[in-house]
Amino acid sequence: MPIIAPDARALTDWYGRSARDLPWRRAEFHTVYGAWGTLVSEFMLQxxxxxxxxxxxxxxLDRWPTPAAQAAATPAEVVRQWANLGYPRRALWLHRAAIEIVDRHGARVPRDVESLLALPGIGDYTARAVAVFHYGDRxxxxxxxxxxxxARAMDGRSQPGPPSRRDLQRMTELLPADDADSALFNAAMMELGATVCTARTPRCEACPIALQCGWLAAGRPDTGDTRRRPARYEGSDxxxxxAVLKALRDAAGLATPMESVLPDWPDRAQRDRAIDSLIADGLVEASDGMLRLPA
DNA sequence: CACTCGTGGGT
DNA sequence: TACCCAAGAGT
Incomplete structure (x- = not known):
């Protein structure tokens, strides 16, 4: 399989024409909320x-427009505002990150990747997304x-394998030398995957780098999927x-007797296990047999 | 590396 | 209708 790098110019030109108008891509968004806006958006987009x-x-951002405002909130407020976005631990991590930003970075979201990676809930993707999409670094x-x-264009595969550190190295080799060009290239690769080179039904007829795609050239073969099958959600922990956390969010700040949380849940042991794990994560607080969101 | 951790919309 | 999948991170 000959490795042909995507044509960066063709890709970024396409991005200039076709990119969706998303809030975090507007100049005004960055002016008003700074790196904090980008950080919040990336947490939510995980x-x-x-x-x-x-x-x-x-x-x-209307409620907490700065790290300092976020740091002054309570975990309960944060978890309730997170509502049904899913993976509510992200809300706690974002809150803790804001506190660290205030305490250790002068209330300014750090620019360097190492400092960003040290914050809770920020991994390889989010750290670099902030450094690139707000600060404009390479x-x-x-x-x-x-x-x-x-995976498709360069490896001729129908789906990527599990994430690995090699992905970072390969992407580094593709980046244009110029900072601004490389930021555009990063955004364009993501946008292409999100809107054209989609997981299920890719629209190769609209792809700006179709001529360089090994997978298309090979006739779009199904190369199998090396990713593991996700565990069944129905009936899971x-x-x-x-369900437990939703019940407590809906309790509007009042403590709830432990027995009256999901009283009709089929598996009582499973319900208790869920409560214990939520407490361990800091998403729920227990005292005297009562449950509430953490103060 | 393998596994956990929510939720809702599209096909 | 049952899947599939979505700008990941932590352990």
């Missing part, structure tokens, strides 16, 4: 679809979309945790 994030992001931003584009 495994939550763009369309569902947008209204929550606007409400969030780093490889690798998300699931980017990995799929690389995750579903139970979600």
């Amino acid at each position: 495994q939550t679809p763009v369309a569902r994030v947008i209204p929550h992001l606007e409400a969030w 780093h490889p931003v690798v998300d699931t979309n980017t990995r799929r584009v690389i 995750r579903q139970t945790r979600g």
Whole structure:
């Protein structure tokens, strides 16, 4: 399989014509909220679809427009505002990150990747997304979309394998030398994967780098999927945790007797296990047999 | 590396 | 209708 790098110019030209108008791509968004806005958007976008994030992001930044404002909130307020975005630990991590930003970075979101990586809830993707999409520095931003584009165009595979550190290295080799060009390239790879080179039904007829795509050249073969099958959600502990936390969010700040949380849940042991794990994560507080969101 | 951790919309 | 999947991170 000959390795042909995507044509960066063709890709960024396409991005200039076709990019979606998303809030965090507007200049005004960066002017008003600075790196904090980008950080919040990236937290929300971790495994939550763009369309569902947008209204929550606007409400969030309206309420907490700076790291200092965020740090002054309580965990209960944060978890309730997170609502049904999913993976509510992200809300706690964002809150803790804000506190560290205030305490250790002068209330300014740090610019260097190492400092960003040291904050809770910030990994390889989010750290570089902030450094690139707000600060404009040159780093490889690798998300699931980017990995799929690389897997198809350069490896001739129908789907990417599991994430690995090699992804970062390969993306680095593709980046244009100029800072601004490389930021555009990062965004364009993600946008291509999100809107054209999609997981299920790719629209190769609309792809700006179709001529360089090894997978298309090979006739779009199904090369198999090396990713593991996700555990069943129905009846899972995750579903139970979600139901418990939703009940406590809906309790509007009042403590709830432990027995009256999901009283009709089929598996009582599973319900208790979910409560215990939520307490261990800091998402729920227990005292005298009562449960509430953490103060 | 393998596994956990929510939620809702699209096909 | 049952999946599939979504700008990942932590352990």
